[in-house]
Amino acid sequence: MTRLRRVARDNGLTLFFLGLFLAALAFQSLAGWQDVNNEQLRHQSPEISFGRYLVSSEFGVAMLENWQSEYLQFMLYILATVWLIQRGSPESKEPGAEGRESDERQKIGSHASSRSPRWARAGGLRTAVFSNSLLIVMGLIWLASWVGQSITGRVAYNAERLGHAQAPMDYMQYIGTADFWERTLQNWQSEFLAVGSMAIFAVYLRQRGSPESKPVGATHEATGSTG
Amino acid sequence: MRALLLLALAGVAVAGCGTDRAEDAARVAEGFYAAVAEEDGRRACRQLTPGTASQLEKDEGKPCEEAVLALSLSGERAADSAVYVTAAKVDLDAGDSVFLDEAPGGWKIAAAGCRPQPGEEAPYDCELDS
Numbered sequence: 167m168t169r170l171r172r173v174a175r176d177n178g179l180t181l182f183f184l185g186l187f188l189a190a191l192a193f194q195s196l197a198g199w200q201d202v203n204n205e206q207l208r209h210q211s212p213e214i215s216f217g218r219y220l221v222s223s224e225f226g227v228a229m230l231e232n233w234q235s236e237y238l239q240f241m242l243y244i245l246a247t248v249w250l251i252q253r254g255s256p257e258s259k260e261p262g263a264e265g266r267e268s269d270e271r272q273k274i275g276s277h278a279s280s281r282s283p284r285w286a287r288a289g290g291l292r293t294a295v296f297s298n299s300l301l302i303v304m305g306l307i308w309l310a311s312w313v314g315q316s317i318t319g320r321v322a323y324n325a326e327r328l329g330h331a332q333a334p335m336d337y338m339q340y341i342g343t344a345d346f347w348e349r350t351l352q353n354w355q356s357e358f359l360a361v362g363s364m365a366i367f368a369v370y371l372r373q374r375g376s377p378e379s380k381p382v383g384a385t386h387e388a389t390g391s392t393g
Numbered sequence: 394m395r396a397l398l399l400l401a402l403a404g405v406a407v408a409g410c411g412t413d414r415a416e417d418a419a420r421v422a423e424g425f426y427a428a429v430a431e432e433d434g435r436r437a438c439r440q441l442t443p444g445t446a447s448q449l450e451k452d453e454g455k456p457c458e459e460a461v462l463a464l465s466l467s468g469e470r471a472a473d474s475a476v477y478v479t480a481a482k483v484d485l486d487a488g489d490s491v492f493l494d495e496a497p498g499g500w501k502i503a504a505a506g507c508r509p510q511p512g513e514e515a516p517y518d519c520e521l522d523s
Binding site for chain 2: 206209210211212214222223224321322324325327328329330331332333334335339
């Protein structure tokens with residue numbers, strides 16, 4: 167097996183979703199461009215170029231409002247699964263294991279092995295940061311996307327308001343508008359529904375071969391096992 | 394790191410374009426008000442969007458060149474201007490506001506002689522609009 171093929175196989179999941187992401191983003195940008203130009207024609211305004219659309223706030227807000235909700239969803243799921251359990255779910259820890267768990271179980275500090283990541287062995291602030299690094303990075307991406315949504319959303323919203331001879335809104339006014347919160351919450355509700363239903367469906371339903379599922383023959387009560 | 398720098402530069406370039414475009418929009422608004430003040434109806438009408446010019450002709454029952462000179466406009470210099478995507482608003486020194494749309498040849502006036510009305514959601518009351 168060539169080195170390239172091995173790298174592709176070892177990172178298949180990441181590469182598959184990266185490819186899907188890029189393809190979907192490309193098609194979203196084409197559809198969004200068409201939609202904006204249809205709107206321009208309805209208002210007897212000139213069409214805009216594809217390059218111009220790609221750097222526009224219309225494209226920015228359409229992309230970022232979805233990003234922020236996805237990262238929020240995963241961040242909350244990571245956080246909630248520390249403290250909450252779902253009996254029978256492969257996504258959940260065993261009942262009784264709620265919480266941050268012992269250093270021994272988490273293999274940190276003096277319990278780390280020689281092959282553990284350096285920051286897991288280091289102790290102190292570095293281990294504290296590394297112990298929460300997944301949550302920190304997901305949280306930062308969520309916040310950056312949400313702020314990006316609010317900035318681009320305001321510009322797109324003001325463009326629409328000017329088209330109706332209404333005064334533009336400043337940033338603080340915008341984040342109190344129904345437009346900002348409708349964009350935000352319509353994405354949040356769908357993510358929360360999907361992740362909540364995944365937690366409970368996985369108790370009773372199976373997907374053979376997927377680590378997101380229990381083994382097909384596992385009991386409905388078996389918690390935390392994957393197959 | 395280099396990608397981040399390029400992204401930052403692109404951001405500055407896009408922001409810079411916004412400033413230039415706001416100045417362009419301000420110049421078009423000032424030019425329109427100057428043309429009306431100088432009673433040059435043809436020059437004034439060239440600054441309007443087709444929709445706004447035809448609405449003016451329909452409302453007044455006169456050619457645009459004549460009808461535009463009867464508008465009650467006040468202002469000379471732009472005091473402030475802001476661009477959002479392909480729309481702009483220019484506030485003039487005497488209190489009028491002008492709304493513009495971006496066309497291939499530059500900014501065109503969609504509404505002029507506009508004054509704010511009470512309430513955040515109320516559209517401006519305009520002497521000229523489409």
